[in-house]
Amino acid sequence: MPFMTKMNKVLLFSTFVLFLNFCAVRAQSESLTSSPYSLYGLGAINQSSIGRTNGMGFTGIGLKTSNQINNLNPANFALIPKGSFFYDIGIKGEYNQYSNKADSETKTTINFSNLALAFRIAEGLGAGISLVPYSEMGYSLIGIKTNIEGTDETFESNVNGIGGLSELKFNIGYSVLPNFRLGANASVLFGNIEENESFILNQSTFYSEETTNYSGIRFGLGMHFDVSENFTIGSTVQFPTSLKGNIKRSITKSLDGTEITVEDGASDTSANFNMPLEVGLGLSANLFETLTISADYKKNYWDATGQTESLGSYADQDIYGIGLEYVKDPRGYKYADRIRYRTGFNYDNGYLSINEKKVDGYNFTAGIGIPIGHSQKSMMNLSYSYGSKGQIQNILIKENFHLLTLNFSLEDLWFQKRKIN
Amino acid sequence: MKNIIVVLICLTFLTSCSTDSLNTSDFEAGDTFTDSDIRVVQLDTMTVDFSTMKFDSIDTSQSVRMLVGKYNDPIFGAVKAASFLELVPTSYFIDTDAEYDSITFLLRPDNYHYNDTLLLNTIHINQLSENMKPADGINFYNTSKIDFEEEDLGRTTYYPRPMNTDSLEIKLTDVLGQELFDDLQLKKITNYDEFKNYFYGITVQPDADDNGSVIGFSLTSNMRLYYTIATENERTQYYTDFYVNTSSSPLPFFNQISADEPIDYLKTLIDQEINLHSSKTDNQSFIQSGMGIATRLEFPYIKSVFDIPGQGTLLDASLRIAPAIRSYTDALALRDTLSVFIVDQNNELTSQLYSTDGSVAQAILNKENQEFNDIYYELPLSGYLEELLSVDQESSDALILLPSNYNSTVDRFVLNTDINSQGTTLELTYAIYDEDE
Numbered sequence: 137m138p139f140m141t142k143m144n145k146v147l148l149f150s151t152f153v154l155f156l157n158f159c160a161v162r163a164q165s166e167s168l169t170s171s172p173y174s175l176y177g178l179g180a181i182n183q184s185s186i187g188r189t190n191g192m193g194f195t196g197i198g199l200k201t202s203n204q205i206n207n208l209n210p211a212n213f214a215l216i217p218k219g220s221f222f223y224d225i226g227i228k229g230e231y232n233q234y235s236n237k238a239d240s241e242t243k244t245t246i247n248f249s250n251l252a253l254a255f256r257i258a259e260g261l262g263a264g265i266s267l268v269p270y271s272e273m274g275y276s277l278i279g280i281k282t283n284i285e286g287t288d289e290t291f292e293s294n295v296n297g298i299g300g301l302s303e304l305k306f307n308i309g310y311s312v313l314p315n316f317r318l319g320a321n322a323s324v325l326f327g328n329i330e331e332n333e334s335f336i337l338n339q340s341t342f343y344s345e346e347t348t349n350y351s352g353i354r355f356g357l358g359m360h361f362d363v364s365e366n367f368t369i370g371s372t373v374q375f376p377t378s379l380k381g382n383i384k385r386s387i388t389k390s391l392d393g394t395e396i397t398v399e400d401g402a403s404d405t406s407a408n409f410n411m412p413l414e415v416g417l418g419l420s421a422n423l424f425e426t427l428t429i430s431a432d433y434k435k436n437y438w439d440a441t442g443q444t445e446s447l448g449s450y451a452d453q454d455i456y457g458i459g460l461e462y463v464k465d466p467r468g469y470k471y472a473d474r475i476r477y478r479t480g481f482n483y484d485n486g487y488l489s490i491n492e493k494k495v496d497g498y499n500f501t502a503g504i505g506i507p508i509g510h511s512q513k514s515m516m517n518l519s520y521s522y523g524s525k526g527q528i529q530n531i532l533i534k535e536n537f538h539l540l541t542l543n544f545s546l547e548d549l550w551f552q553k554r555k556i557n
Numbered sequence: 558m559k560n561i562i563v564v565l566i567c568l569t570f571l572t573s574c575s576t577d578s579l580n581t582s583d584f585e586a587g588d589t590f591t592d593s594d595i596r597v598v599q600l601d602t603m604t605v606d607f608s609t610m611k612f613d614s615i616d617t618s619q620s621v622r623m624l625v626g627k628y629n630d631p632i633f634g635a636v637k638a639a640s641f642l643e644l645v646p647t648s649y650f651i652d653t654d655a656e657y658d659s660i661t662f663l664l665r666p667d668n669y670h671y672n673d674t675l676l677l678n679t680i681h682i683n684q685l686s687e688n689m690k691p692a693d694g695i696n697f698y699n700t701s702k703i704d705f706e707e708e709d710l711g712r713t714t715y716y717p718r719p720m721n722t723d724s725l726e727i728k729l730t731d732v733l734g735q736e737l738f739d740d741l742q743l744k745k746i747t748n749y750d751e752f753k754n755y756f757y758g759i760t761v762q763p764d765a766d767d768n769g770s771v772i773g774f775s776l777t778s779n780m781r782l783y784y785t786i787a788t789e790n791e792r793t794q795y796y797t798d799f800y801v802n803t804s805s806s807p808l809p810f811f812n813q814i815s816a817d818e819p820i821d822y823l824k825t826l827i828d829q830e831i832n833l834h835s836s837k838t839d840n841q842s843f844i845q846s847g848m849g850i851a852t853r854l855e856f857p858y859i860k861s862v863f864d865i866p867g868q869g870t871l872l873d874a875s876l877r878i879a880p881a882i883r884s885y886t887d888a889l890a891l892r893d894t895l896s897v898f899i900v901d902q903n904n905e906l907t908s909q910l911y912s913t914d915g916s917v918a919q920a921i922l923n924k925e926n927q928e929f930n931d932i933y934y935e936l937p938l939s940g941y942l943e944e945l946l947s948v949d950q951e952s953s954d955a956l957i958l959l960p961s962n963y964n965s966t967v968d969r970f971v972l973n974t975d976i977n978s979q980g981t982t983l984e985l986t987y988a989i990y991d992e993d994e
Contacts, residue, residue: 286599338874391939394913398870
């Protein structure tokens with residue numbers, strides 16, 4: 137199969153181009169995440185991951201995966217088969233509807249969702265690189281009324297924010313024992329968020345534009361232990377880190393119709409953003425050769441970061457997820473038999489506490505994995521998830537969203553001796 | 558598979574480069590979903606230093622009108638205005654057959670009036686006994702003096718009807734009329750210089766005992782010499798007009814304005830550099846146009862806004878000044894606007910104050926709540942204060958308030974400068990955009 141090597145080069149080249157493109161600009165497109173909740177902190181934290189986990193309630197810490205990339209646990213990278221080279225490219229589309237007591241709006245967005253590759257280095261040693269959006273900010277709120285101190289009057293401002301952070305993650309996994317794997321990962325988190333506020337007061341106008349550049353490095357560890365052939369437990373830990381913030385601010389105002397520049401792109405170090413300690417536990421079981429079940433529990437210790445927002449604060453977050461995958465016969469001769477069906481559920485009690493009320497959310501997911509090409513492992517993963525966040529009671533905004541992700545999880549074979557030359 | 562990759566690359570490129578779906582939302586999140594990151598503070602306790610100053614003189618040769626009249630002001634004293642002017646004949650030719658008839662002076666009211674116009678006014682017209690030459694060779698001022706004959710050329714008493722444009726005709730002595738007639742008819746006077754050397758001009762004076770009103774007369778007022786020429790059956794009347802000379806330089810015209818025996822505070826203003834602080838004048842400050850009394854404003858502690866923690870910027874500033882209650886009446890009326898000028902530390906007027914948009918800054922009288930005695934002048938100051946805040950050194954300049962036509966009126970004002978009282982405040986609106994300095 138001489139065309140295979142040619143294609144390898146094409147693929148490799150394309151992947152590099154993509155990497156360059158995304159690294160140079162940013163890991164996600166400049167569009168709204170649509171969530172008003174992205175107003176807080178670094179934006180709405182991205183839940184979706186790579187490959188099949190999107191269809192399985194975003195679970196996968198304990199999911200032993202040897203046929204594609206599992207980015208949720210670095211220990212899994214030890215499982216990359218000899219001669220395999222995995223790619224994963226994904227995009228996602230989101231349809232959001234958010235409402236409060238008075239208003240509702242819908243929005244559709246399409247974003248890049250991930251780029252990843254993984255390869256084997258040696259026997260029992262695998263590594264991978266992935267680029268995934270860590271958070272996305274995109275909100276626009278109008279008519280925020282704030283008191284003018286010293287009076288009974290208010291002023292009405294419009295705020296919007298856009299941007300997000302990307303996570304460039306290096307994973308390495310090693311099989312210490314045939315049934316015990318360890319992994320480590322290092323992430324470079326980078327990106328910027330831009331927030332604007334403007335208002336008119338009497339004859340004067342005010343406009344501020346703040347761009348905050350965040351960057352930081354985060355380390356994590358992972359573990360896989362196969363209790364039996366068909367039962368694996370896993371755990372991960374992401375160590376807390378602090379992202380360095382660098383703020384650039386421009387402020388203009390107008391007095392009696394004349395525009396005055398108050399500050400013009402002045403640079404300043406802003407408050408760092410503290411990322412919490414994240415601990416995850418997961419398990420997976422393979423039943424009757426056809427059914428895979430995966431369950432995750434994650435706890436993110438936001439309390440300890442001691443951060444607050446203007447109206448809310450960060451609170452410890454618990455995430456529960458469960459996922460199922462069914463395939464009639466992974467090695468079946470019939471194409472239909474090899475199609476994988478997935479479903480899952482995910483509950484997240486939220487990391488934001490607004491007025492002592494946590495913004496929780498849930499997702500139902502469903503997915504399908506369609507084999508492509510000759511390779512048994514290459515697959516197009518399509519997942520759909522429906523979720524809801526917040527509630528209308530009190531001051532919160534309820535947000536319903538439909539998320540569609542499309543991943544191409546591809547395998548290429550390297551260094552395989554050709555049977556026929 | 559190759560094709561898929563290519564399509565995919567294009568797709569991701571496209572999505573990563575699209576910027577058109579930027580924030581266009583108009584979702585109102587609700588009042589309490591978030592607060593503005595910007596704090597806006599309104600301050601009304603900022604100190605304003607009010608004082609009263611008096612210009613040594615006002616250039617009243619630039620007046621747009623003649624001011625004549627006298628009234629007793631309870632605060633500013635006996636206010637007297639008189640006009641001095643040179644006249645120019647429209648023609649130096651009178652027919653040899655003409656016969657002298659009479660001579661009058663026509664005063665044309667121009668609507669300006671101050672104080673009670675229901676009171677009787679007297680007007681004396683006197684001939685000048687010296688040439689109209691300014692003492693400093695440059696200009697006439699409200700304080701200038703020109704000698705004139707004691708004997709009236711003409712005199713009248715009248716009830717002013719300033720809103721009526723009918724002119725007031727005062728008969729002048731025939732001695733003057735006959736002489737002028739003869740000199741012109743016999744061609745003893747044939748040009749301006751000859752005329753000027755013969756007839757220096759006139760002054761229009763109120764009576765020393767008048768307590769009426771100051772009335773404005775147009776500069777188109779004129780002296781008129783009547784004569785007749787006989788034809789076969791009848792005599793036809795002709796006249797020669799003598800107009801106010803408004804074209805020579807220096808201008809041989811001015812209004813002399815004085816105020817005798819004002820209240821004691823104002824008597825202390827004997828030098829232009831004196832600033833009479835309002836704390837010494839019962840928290841009042843004064844304005845009298847024509848006399849050059851002005852209210853002076855300074856903002857010595859304006860930079861204390863920087864003491865507010867955090868980084869901020871001025872958004873709005875407006876000064877309200879209430880006129881002192883009972884200082885004004887229907888007769889001693891407030892005017893709708895006051896102009897703002899900049900003076901230096903010696904109280905020399907340097908320029909008028911302009912808003913940042915280039916228009917003339919004005920304090921505008923707000924009478925919305927007049928029935929509650931809540932009336933005040935409102936002066937937008939954001940541009941000026943922004944400038945004070947943006948320069949490092951303390952400015953020695955100050956603002957003064959005067960009517961815009963201060964050389965052509967005798968309007969006067971008493972302002973309540975007590976910043977703690979209702980009405981007079983400096984309202985600053987300040988935005989803090991960074992709490993941690």
